[in-house]
Amino acid sequence: MAQSAAGRTLAGKIEQLFDVVRRPDGAAFTNEEVAHACREATGETFSTTYLWQLRTGKRDNPTKRHLEALAQFFQVPPAYFFDDEQSEKLAEELALLGALRDAGVRAIALRAVTLSPDGQAVIRDMVDAIARREGDRTSGRND
Template sequence: MTDGPGAPTLAERIEQLFRTVRRPSGAPYSNEEVARSCREAAGERFSTTYMWQLRTGRRDNPTKRHLEALARFFQVPPAYFFDDEQSSRIAEELAVLEALRDTGVREVALRAVTLSPEGLGTISDMIEAIARREADARRGG
């Protein structure tokens, strides 16, 4: 792992996958489901407890095969676990997927598809202005 200063830990990266990559029904995967799939893919031991330990940071040095099995299960490149730059890019894409689960966000995104570049710029400016106003209100200003 090449975690630089401020880079997410392996546990944080795995946890983000669990939060974001879901079943078609929207329900999260369990440690047991992921461990079973990884056990089958890696051809090695991969217990539910081991999955929990990786998610919580109690274990942080999995084998290459284990990380490849996790990557295959969550459909991300194995570099997600090794390369800070790729991990960051993939994390941004995962954040978009997570946001799109929110019905309101999804409705706005679907409506924005038909807008011109100028219209998108206007909407973006409005969202930024509202976000600043709400952040100021949360700070009590």
């Protein structure tokens, strides 16, 4: 199970942004692309190596301006880095965005949007039942 945003390190929060927020072609941003954009935004030094150190946890005390530049680049509020409650909410939204990159998940979600609340409840129940069944199968239980 994924660790909550509140319990994650700064490096984990930054890594989640790289994992979920993508270029229009679906490819992940590189450290160089992000560092360059952050240099442009702050006018301060923001090297590729420094960003790599933040992502890997080798450095964990960036300036507020650096975090604001990262937030601006990834289009999240700066509170993602500072406020555990806000970070948790955003982590859930980012996880949803990541799941929606899968074409099959996206197609199901788009179809479900047009259903009535009762229809959506039926779909949720079906997904829960299938997930339990598949979980039982992978854990070796065959009821």
